[in-house]
Amino acid sequence: MRNQQRQLQLGTARFALRSWQGLGSVRHFMRMHLSSPRTHLKRWPMTHRLHWTMGLVALLFTQIAWAGQADAVAWWVWPLALFVVTFVLGIVAVLAGVGGGVLFVPIVSGFFPFHLDFVRGAGLLLALCGALSAGPALLRAGLADLRLAMPLALVGSITSIFGAMLGLALPAHVVQIALGCTIFAIVILMWRAKRADFPSQHQPDQLAQLLGIGGCFLDPATGRTHTWQVHRTFSGLFVFAFIGLLAGMFGLGAGWANVPALNLLMGAPLKISVASSSFLLSIIDTSAAWVYVNRGAVLPMLTVPSIIGVMLGAKVGARLLRSASTTLIRRSVLGLLLLAATRALLKGFGIWN
Secondary structure, rough: HHHHHHHHHHHHHHHHHHHHHHHHHHHHHHHHHOOOOOHHHHOOHHHHHHHHHHHHHHHHOOOOHHOOOOOEEEEEOOHHHHHHHHHHHHHHHHHHHHHHHOOOOOHHHHHHOOOHHHHHHHHHHHHHHHHHHHHHHHOOOOOHHHHHHHHHHHHHHHHHHHHHHHHHHHHHHHHHHHHHHHHHHHHHHHHOOOOOOOOOOOOOOHHHHHHHOEEEEOOOOOOOOOEEEEOOHHHHHHHHHHHHHHHHOOOOOOHHHHHHHHHHHHOOOHHHHHHHHHHHHHHHHHHHHHHHHOOOOOOHHHHHHHHHHHHHHHHHHHOOOOOOOOOHHOOOHHHHHHHHHHHHHHHHHOOOO
């Protein structure tokens, strides 16, 4: 057993070294042979690039599903495939405006031969890394509001711990079925959700006044200062308790539900909602992630290439955001989520393992 663990650790270290050397070789090739990569990309229409990318992802999922049923597959195939898939998911997540964890958990658990517990632990760490990288900058910009985020984060972090413990205690097939149903609900929410930059102002409730939730912020786009306040604070606490429970149980993060709850339910401006959602993720996901780390449900061979791939893909997606067709990307993401939700239900019912 110890020899197998040592071989796995040595293999993971060799894979990381080769991946780093490979990325350096690619950067060197682009500097030497591509004088202006942007001019080459502009010759190819964005629609064709998106169709090619989604077709490549579908083909890769098919090959992964076939390889998962094979008897003998080299160990380095799965980290490499994870890096490629999460790199594409990082691009698509930024362009579609969804969190990486929402795409990562259902797709990787459905098409890779990793146990669901390891995938959920990696999904929480994945969402946590993205939130921690954006949180300090949003706080310095004055967009993330501590008085708004901290009460909700306290409730969400407590329920996320119970959600993580509940998810690890339930049988895997039960969690797969619940995950498939949750992803279907997320697809419906994403399809029908509407956002308001500045919701209609209502009188703050007593709890919001007691906690001092509200204020003003400078909009960098317009240069204007906007005053904001929230209402329905009690309802928001109950909603975020449920969001934290789902985040810990399925490892999805909570960005898909934080923004609609803050913006549409409580009446916070959209930019305040998005920024405070990132700060909320860094607290809620940390609480749930410790449960998975304590139970040994974090596999470095799964987590490391996934985090690297999503972070690099997010940088590429941020550059493509100006010229991308968000409608087409959003529909493609909904199609991928429907495919992953169907796969999760089939695995949960034992129809397609």
